Amino acid sequence: DAGITQSPRHKVTETGTPVTLRCHQTENHRYMYWYRQDPGHGLRLIHYSYGVKDTDKGEVSDGYSVSRSKTEDFLLTLESATSSQTSVYFCAISGQGYEQYFGPGTRLTVT
Amino acid sequence: SQQGEEDPQALSIQEGENATMNCSYKTSINNLQWYRQNSGRGLVHLILIRSNEREKHSGRLRVTLDTSKKSSSLLITASRAADTASYFCAPNTGKLIFGQGTTLQVKP
Numbered sequence: 001d002a003g004i005t006q007s008p009r010h011k012v013t014e015t016g017t018p019v020t021l022r023c024h025q026t027e028n029h030r031y032m033y034w035y036r037q038d039p040g041h042g043l044r045l046i047h048y049s050y051g052v053k054d055t056d057k058g059e060v061s062d063g064y065s066v067s068r069s070k071t072e073d074f075l076l077t078l079e080s081a082t083s084s085q086t087s088v089y090f091c092a093i094s095g096q097g098y099e100q101y102f103g104p105g106t107r108l109t110v111t
Numbered sequence: 112s113q114q115g116e117e118d119p120q121a122l123s124i125q126e127g128e129n130a131t132m133n134c135s136y137k138t139s140i141n142n143l144q145w146y147r148q149n150s151g152r153g154l155v156h157l158i159l160i161r162s163n164e165r166e167k168h169s170g171r172l173r174v175t176l177d178t179s180k181k182s183s184s185l186l187i188t189a190s191r192a193a194d195t196a197s198y199f200c201a202p203n204t205g206k207l208i209f210g211q212g213t214t215l216q217v218k219p
Contacts, residue, residue, distance in 0.1 A: 101156065
């Protein structure tokens with residue numbers, strides 16, 4: 001998967017608890033992205049980063065925050081998880097080219 | 112929405128047949144990309160076609176782009192059971208906007 005890992009791979013959490021998902025890359029790519037994938041909605045962009053400490057909102061950013069303190073790590077935080085955030089979360093990276101490389105995904109269930 | 116919209120939503124064919132998937136989008140693009148997703152896995156980049164290109168080939172894949180109609184098609188020739196997956200188009204306007212995909216089943 002192009003030197004990109006996500007952790008955890010599966011998580012079950014309760015409503016109202018904070019959750020942090022981690023994306024780690026070994027490719028030294030500049031751009032990193034967080035998507036969520038839901039039935040009927042396809043893949044939607046949550047936040048993205050174009051460099052260390054440089055992030056911006058995507059299509060569905062409400063309820064999510066991100067941080068990128070190092071080139072290789074991009075963290076997605078749900079400050080107070082809700083059932084509507086139950087989803088599969090994918091991290092992706094891209095370098096000088098336009099194509100994106102995706103991680104294996106994290107399946108998050110909020111009960 | 113700038114979303115890429117794939118058609119059909121689902122496609123079932125026999126091994127050896129060709130599979131054609133279509134994509135429409137709404138705004139000007141820099142390029143358009145196609146991705147494949149096997150069940151339970153992340154997306155894998157297949158092919159990129161730039162806005163000034165009309166056709167591109169990669170192995171058994173053929174992609175066309177018609178910017179005047181804001182549409183693209185992906186043709187998989189001589190399909191195999193291993194081609195069973197979901198296929199997504201992603202118009203690139205600065206960000207990739209994914210549609211819901213076409214689910215392809217290739218029966219052995």
